[in-house]
Amino acid sequence: MTFNLDNSLGYILNRTNTRMKNNLLHHFKDYNVTPEQWAVLNRLWQREGISPKELAELTSKDQPTTVRILAKLEKKGFITREVNPEDNRAYQIFLTSEGRDLKDKLFPLAFEALNESIKGLDKEQIEVVKEVLNKIFENLDK
Secondary structure, three states, X not given: OXXXXXXXXXXXXXXXXXXXXXXXXXXXXXXXXXXXHHHHXXXXXXXXXXXXXXXXXXXXXOHHHHHHHHHHHHHOOOEEEEEEOOEEEXXXXXXXXXXXXXXXXXXXXXXXXXXXXXXXXXXXXXXXXXXXXXXXXXXXXX
């Protein structure tokens, strides 16, 4: 039995993920935002006042990684952490005005990065790729 790394689905996925993250990082360089921070900001643009635990689940990251990302975003002035009024042991995460303003700056750059990565693919192909990747994720989520 032989194994060809270049033809391995895991290798291809990892290589593509790395290239896409690096491309997004390049597009965001003027704003000093990483792809990981972008994912957290994105969830907060959808809904503020959620806990670090919820953010970890929504971004598919572990809690220690999420806490580190939140600390960096807080240091940059994009978020604040407030004690949860219903449980003073827990925090809720909110965007600052600077964090809210980033949305209009980063979204066009993210779409530009995405469009570079899907050049030459039609909408049908993109939907099939997303469907297949989501199925793989579901298979591994058990």
